Amino acid sequence: MLLVLGRRLANVIPTLLAVIALVFLLFSVLPGSFISGMNEDGRSTIDPAVMERMRKEMGLDDPLPERFAKYVAATATGDLGISFRTREPVTKMIAIRIWPSLKLVLAAMAFAIAVGVTLGFLAALKPGSLIDTVSMVGAISGLSLSQFWFGLMLMYLFALKLQWLPSFGYGDGGLRNLILPAIALGVGPMALLARTTRAAVLDVLNADFVRTARSKGMSERRVVEWHVLRNALVLVITIVGLQFGSLMGQAVVVEKLFAWPGIGSLMVDSVFQRDMPTVQGCILMIVLFFLAINTLVDLAYVVIDPRIRYR
């Protein structure tokens, strides 16, 4: 188990390096910089001499390889640089934002798993029934919804019309403010989970060993409890992992929409301002989260499926 963990973690480092390189390259080919961006606003014109000095200060004039080497070296020590915009260390800015982001993602996933897996299971156990039809139609709709539109509708109904919940913002960080953004973010994974769970359970129900179980004289309920659940779980976990991992990246839209102070909204703001160190820091966090979830999923496989051994 520890060995598996070690190997997985060793795989994380090259992935991170590749991501950092990619982001770095991308932002160096993009036209404009933080400083030219300040000018384009049209609000103020900066003295060219000042611009020159700032460029030097921020190291924007150095050759790309040199900047990259510096950045990697600093990142390795946990230093993500200083934000161009706020002049604060990026690590500090991210530290403030990471908890709201995690909270949102976890809540969204909890909603997706609780509703999606349950619906998928019920649908699979009674294929063709009312609950099957209704939940699968719901799942298709959920998959096709745009988060942005769905989020607005949630706000309109629950905040504006019914006035049950606040329409946006972090509030005191309590549950009331969390519910709407979590549902808006979780509805996509929920729909996908409902569909894949249904497919997985149906698949297992047709397996030979389920026929064996029936030939033993087991009730359907026992068949499901003893032989179907665990096998279906292996397939469901894969989808949970993939969805979970990418959720922090997906949260960008929802965070912006609900003015949620997370990594996603920080990143969007920073992109508009060409605040490179902050953008890179945010992307790094999102990738790290993805990798962490993937590692957890790999560990879960080892626990659930005795056939899986990583060598």
Place this chain on the structure above:
Amino acid sequence: MSTPLLKVENLRIALAGHDATYSAVENVSFEIGRGEAFGLVGESGCGKSITALAVMGLLRRPLSLGGGRIVLDGQEIQDVSAAEMRRLRGKRIAMIFQEPMTALNPLSPVGRQIAEMFVLHQGMGWKEAMDRAEDALRQVRVPSPERRIKDFPHQLSGGMRQRVMIAIALACGPDLLVADEPTTALDVTVQAEIIDLMAELCAAKGTAILMISHDLGLVANMCKRVAVMYAGRIVESQPADAIFATPSHPYTRGLVDSLPRLGERSKRGRQRLREISGVVPSIAAYPAGCRFNPRCSSVTDICRTVAPDATPLPADGLVRCHHHG
């Protein structure tokens, strides 16, 4: 013969297609006495496996029981309640499947899969049931059962897995063991061991066997009586030795002729093994009359229009052919 253990009468299995319902199996009747081994032989797709599933009450959509009677020990079981059937299944009739890898749950230790039988049918607790599972593994001659009991199916060889299946099937001492191609997926060297083990354990416990196979040689060795199925019907039924000596149906003759025999070459010289030309027709396109007629070498006009009735043969045998003998 006293009352047979299993009596199947005019069994029909319906297959629901998109636009029509077909008879996947029809007019199938046979009897198995207590402790007797009975073989059901035929090519793939002739309906032997679903006949076995029908006996187990395990037919699932699109297949269903279309008619006939299945009598176990004097009790009609073709339409007993699901709960009643569950009590019989595993306890009085048990089944072994073709592919032991997929027939065992990959995520459950084999010991537990055996122990389930004792928990289900004898109301034991898991601890006691696991001890019994170890005994059961010992009986099917799995080496060091105390360790194997914790193994998962993928850690065992094909032969060992089939031994586990046998242990599961025989756990509660059933009256009838339905074995659906139990050796087809195994290495040739292991096949004989498994067959011997099955025969020996069943003989010791007085368990009857319904052996299903496409291998006429294997079935004839193991079983007292053999029925040959073709395209959903029994075409011939005879004692095992008679089937080789005097096969009456052209299809049976074809099967017997297609078996290689030791010493044949020195007797008759080098020659090709004979085969039955053509393939089994699909259920939706069964020919009229005798279903074997498109492949039969002695076909006449009547074969193409009239389905042959059963003609009795000596020793309770029967054949369905217009030109038998």
